Amino acid sequence: MSRLGTVLALIGIGLTFSACGYNTIPTLQEQAKARWSDVQNQYQRRADLIPNLVATVQGYAAQEKSVLTAVVEARAKATQITVNASDLTDPEKLKAFQDAQAQLTGALGRLLAVSENYPDLKSNANFLALQSQLEGTENRIAVARRDYIDAVRAYNTALRTFPTVIWAKTAFSGEKPMAEFTANEGSDKPPTVKF
DSSP: OHHHHHHOOOHHHHHHHHHHTTTTTHHHHHHHHHHHHHHHHHHHHHHHHHHEEEEEEHOOOGGGHHHHHHHHHHHHHHHHOOOGGGTTHHHHHHHHHHHHHHHHHHHHHHHHHHGGGOOHHHHHHHHHHHHHHHHHHHHHHHHHHHHHHHHHHHHHHHSSSHHHHHHTTTTTTOOOOOOOOOOOOOTOOOOOOOO
16 A cells, blocks of 8 residues: 555544544543533632631621531531542442532531521621622532533433444443432422521
């Protein structure tokens, strides 16, 4: 075969691979991993805001120590559980991460409800700024989780649909579907606040 024939054959093979979905699986996998990084980034932002929020509330609500302690403990637990991109195919690890984050969400809800009992706290500029940042972060978490779910759905679908299923069964046979976020039991009900 001549050099020109070899070059044309390589170009043809390259075009065939690019058009047949070979690159789809790794591309979607990397997109899902990137979306997971966004989720972790938003949860870290929330964890970083919590000490400032707790310190601000502490000055006004010293007698609400149990609520403050619950927030600090939930934050500590939530930051200890990490899910790396390599763990995204393990539903148990993702569930443990979700559970820890849900506990923190509940504790934060109780902390913010405490503010209703302290009119001075509700008007404190630091508290209002932190509360606003926390609300914005919760919205960012929701968006990041939605984007991750969409990316995982696309990746998992590519593993099971034609023509990418051919590559999933051959060249990428070691790749497993990624775990998705699921709603925690009882998340459809508002948190109960007791004092």
